Amino acid sequence: MVIKVYIASSSGSTSIKKQQQDVMGFLAANKIEFEECDIAADEDNRKWMRENVPEESRPATGNPLPPQIFNESKYCGNYEAFFDAREDNAVYAFLGLTAPPGSKEAEALAKKAQQ
Numbered sequence: 001m002v003i004k005v006y007i008a009s010s011s012g013s014t015s016i017k018k019q020q021q022d023v024m025g026f027l028a029a030n031k032i033e034f035e036e037c038d039i040a041a042d043e044d045n046r047k048w049m050r051e052n053v054p055e056e057s058r059p060a061t062g063n064p065l066p067p068q069i070f071n072e073s074k075y076c077g078n079y080e081a082f083f084d085a086r087e088d089n090a091v092y093a094f095l096g097l098t099a100p101p102g103s104k105e106a107e108a109l110a111k112k113a114q115q
Contacts, residue, residue: 001071001072001074001093001096001097002033002071002072002086003027003032003033003034003035003069003070003071003081003097004034004035004036004037004066004069004070004071004072005020005023005024005027005034005035005036005037005067005069006037006039006045006049006066006067006068006069006070007024007036007037007038007039007066007067008020008038008039008065008066009038009039009040009041010040010041011040011066016065016066016067019066019067019079020065020066020067022079022083023067023069023079023082024036024067026086026091030091030103032095033091034090036069037049039066045047049064049066049068050063050064052070052073052075053068053075053078057075057078064078065078067079067082069081069082069095071095071096071097074096075093076094076095081094082094089104089105090105090108091105092106093105093107112114
């Protein structure tokens with residue numbers, strides 16, 4: 001399973017650039033393999049991302065903006081959903097991955113299982 005982060009390499013928005021860097025930096029720091037899919041340089045990536053973000057996760061107007069995160073073709077969420085999962089120590093669950101032993105998320109799940 002490959003985590004795919006849809007980004008825009010030539011975004012004029014500093015907010016989008018920071019969000020993209022935040023997601024990819026977190027994944028890299030936690031040794032979570034991911035593939036960067038640039039929607040600015042590849043029209044196929046842009047079309048695929050826009051077609052595969054679920055209707056309930058789309059903005060009221062316009063197209064979904066990067067970063068958008070998928071596990072292969074399964075939609076995980078956008079930056080806000082990623083940020084919330086990170087705050088809750090639930091990034092691995094958000095990504096559809098098993099938390100590695102010793103991670104905060106694995107420890108939290110073990111505590112819940114014991115209760």
